[in-house]
Amino acid sequence: MSPTTETLTAERILEATEEVLRRHGPAKATVVDVARALGVSHGSVYRHFRTKAALRAAVTKRWLDRMFETLDVITADESRAPETRLRDWLAALFEAKRRKAGDDPELFATYMVLTRESSEVVDEHLADLTGQLTRIIEAGVASGDFAALDPRTVAVAVFHATGRFHDPGYSRLWERPGAREDFTALVDLLLRGLRAPAA
Amino acid sequence: MSPTTETLTAERILEATEEVLRRHGPAKATVVDVARALGVSHGSVYRHFRTKAALRAAVTKRWLDRMFETLDVITADESRAPETRLRDWLAALFEAKRRKAGDDPELFATYMVLTRESSEVVDEHLADLTGQLTRIIEAGVASGDFAALDPRTVAVAVFHATGRFHDPGYSRLWERPGAREDFTALVDLLLRGLRAPAA
DNA sequence: CAGCTGACAGATTTCAACATCTGTCAGCTG
DNA sequence: CAGCTGACAGATGTTGAAATCTGTCAGCTG
Structure with a gap:
C-alpha cells in the first residue's frame, strides 16, 4: 500500500x-x-x-445502497410470480440485515446511530425499500394475484408489519431459536391478506 | 400525611x-x-x-397489570363479533401505550429500561397479551369468522406485526401525523388475512 | 493556484479523585 | 423478638481539569 x-x-x-x-x-x-x-x-x-456526520452518513449510504442493489434483483425479476417475489424479497431483506449485524457489527452499529438520529440517508433507504415493495405489489395487483388495494398503502403496511425482522432495534432477537418460524408465520398471514379472493 | x-x-x-x-x-x-x-x-x-431491580420490576408489574385489566374487558366481552373485538383490542393497546408514554414519561422510561434488560416481568406481560389475543382469535375460529389457522401462532404473528404501535422502542413515532392511518392500514391488512374465505 | 497543511478556538471526551448509592448485617428498640 | 436502624464495603455515579477532537482558515507547496 x-x-x-x-x-x-x-x-x-x-x-x-x-x-x-x-x-x-x-x-x-x-x-x-x-x-x-x-x-x-x-x-x-x-x-x-463538510462534517463528521456527513462522512458517517456517506459511509452508511454506500453500505445501504449495496443492500438495495441486492434486493433490486428480486424486485425486477418479472418472470416470477408476485407472491414468490414478495416472499423472497422479505426473506432476503431479513437475511441481509441479519448477516450485516453478525458479520459487520461495527458498521451495523454506525447504521443504528444514524437510525436514532433519524438521518436523511436512512429515511431515503426506507423510502427506497417501500418503493421496491410497492413495485412488487403493483405487479401482483396487475396480474390479479393480489387484491385490488392501494399498492403504496399496502407496501407501507407490509414494511411496518415486518419491522421486527429488519429494524435494527430488534437485531438482538434475530439469532433466537424461533425467529425463522415467527418470520414465516407472519409472512404467511400477510400474504393471506394480500391475495385476491378466490378466482 | x-x-x-x-x-x-x-x-x-x-x-x-x-x-x-x-x-x-x-x-x-x-x-x-x-x-x-x-x-x-x-x-x-x-x-x-431484595434488590433495587426487584423493586423497579414490582412497580412496573403493577403498572402493566393495570393495562392488562383494561384490555381484558375487551377480550372477555363475548357479545361482540371477534373481528370487532380484535380491532378494538389492538386500538386499545396502541392507545394505552400512547397515553402512558405521554402522561407518565418517567414511568414509561422505567418500563423501557426493563424492556431492554429483557426482564421476566416484561416477558410475562407480553405472554399475557398474546394470551388475550389468542382467546379472541380462538373465538373467531370457533364462530367461523376467522380461517381455521392455529390461534396461538396467528396471535403471535399479529402481535409481532403490530409491534411498531405498541413496542416502547417506537414510542417517538406514535405522535407523528400519519401514525393513526398507518395503524388502520396495517390492521385492515391483518384482518383480511385472518378472515375465513367467503362462506 | 488547487490542494494540502498545521495551528487554533471551541466543543467534546477522558480520567481520576471524590461523593453517593446498593446491599448486608450486628445490634438497638418498642 | 419482629422489625427497624445506621455503619460499612464495594459498586456506581459525579465532577472538573486535562486531553483530544471537530471544524476553520491563513498560508505553504508542487
Missing part, C-alpha cells in the same frame, strides 16, 4: 473510513484516525466532507 | 417508589430517595424487596 501516492478522492476517504469504523466502532472512530490511515492531515478530509 | 404512623408494607413502598420515579425518573431515583419519602431507613426497604 502506498497511501500518499494516489490523489485523495472521496472514494478513498470512504474506504478508509469504513476500515476505521470496522476497527474502532462508531463511538471511537475519529476524523483524525481516518486522516492518519490515509497519511494526510485531517484538514484534507474536511475538503471532501 | 403521616408516613411514620402506618406500618411499612410492600404496597406503601410501591406507592412511594412510583412517586419518586415520576419525580426523578429511572436514572436518578434511588432506594435512599424512596426510604426518605417514607420516613424510614433504606435498610427497611430492603426487607421487602
Whole structure:
C-alpha cells in the first residue's frame, strides 16, 4: 500500500473510513484516525466532507445502497410470480440485515446511530425499500394475484408489519431459536391478506 | 400525611417508589430517595424487596397489570363479533401505550429500561397479551369468522406485526401525523388475512 | 493556484479523585 | 423478638481539569 501516492478522492476517504469504523466502532472512530490511515492531515478530509456526520452518513449510504442493489434483483425479476417475489424479497431483506449485524457489527452499529438520529440517508433507504415493495405489489395487483388495494398503502403496511425482522432495534432477537418460524408465520398471514379472493 | 404512623408494607413502598420515579425518573431515583419519602431507613426497604431491580420490576408489574385489566374487558366481552373485538383490542393497546408514554414519561422510561434488560416481568406481560389475543382469535375460529389457522401462532404473528404501535422502542413515532392511518392500514391488512374465505 | 497543511478556538471526551448509592448485617428498640 | 436502624464495603455515579477532537482558515507547496 502506498497511501500518499494516489490523489485523495472521496472514494478513498470512504474506504478508509469504513476500515476505521470496522476497527474502532462508531463511538471511537475519529476524523483524525481516518486522516492518519490515509497519511494526510485531517484538514484534507474536511475538503471532501463538510462534517463528521456527513462522512458517517456517506459511509452508511454506500453500505445501504449495496443492500438495495441486492434486493433490486428480486424486485425486477418479472418472470416470477408476485407472491414468490414478495416472499423472497422479505426473506432476503431479513437475511441481509441479519448477516450485516453478525458479520459487520461495527458498521451495523454506525447504521443504528444514524437510525436514532433519524438521518436523511436512512429515511431515503426506507423510502427506497417501500418503493421496491410497492413495485412488487403493483405487479401482483396487475396480474390479479393480489387484491385490488392501494399498492403504496399496502407496501407501507407490509414494511411496518415486518419491522421486527429488519429494524435494527430488534437485531438482538434475530439469532433466537424461533425467529425463522415467527418470520414465516407472519409472512404467511400477510400474504393471506394480500391475495385476491378466490378466482 | 403521616408516613411514620402506618406500618411499612410492600404496597406503601410501591406507592412511594412510583412517586419518586415520576419525580426523578429511572436514572436518578434511588432506594435512599424512596426510604426518605417514607420516613424510614433504606435498610427497611430492603426487607421487602431484595434488590433495587426487584423493586423497579414490582412497580412496573403493577403498572402493566393495570393495562392488562383494561384490555381484558375487551377480550372477555363475548357479545361482540371477534373481528370487532380484535380491532378494538389492538386500538386499545396502541392507545394505552400512547397515553402512558405521554402522561407518565418517567414511568414509561422505567418500563423501557426493563424492556431492554429483557426482564421476566416484561416477558410475562407480553405472554399475557398474546394470551388475550389468542382467546379472541380462538373465538373467531370457533364462530367461523376467522380461517381455521392455529390461534396461538396467528396471535403471535399479529402481535409481532403490530409491534411498531405498541413496542416502547417506537414510542417517538406514535405522535407523528400519519401514525393513526398507518395503524388502520396495517390492521385492515391483518384482518383480511385472518378472515375465513367467503362462506 | 488547487490542494494540502498545521495551528487554533471551541466543543467534546477522558480520567481520576471524590461523593453517593446498593446491599448486608450486628445490634438497638418498642 | 419482629422489625427497624445506621455503619460499612464495594459498586456506581459525579465532577472538573486535562486531553483530544471537530471544524476553520491563513498560508505553504508542487
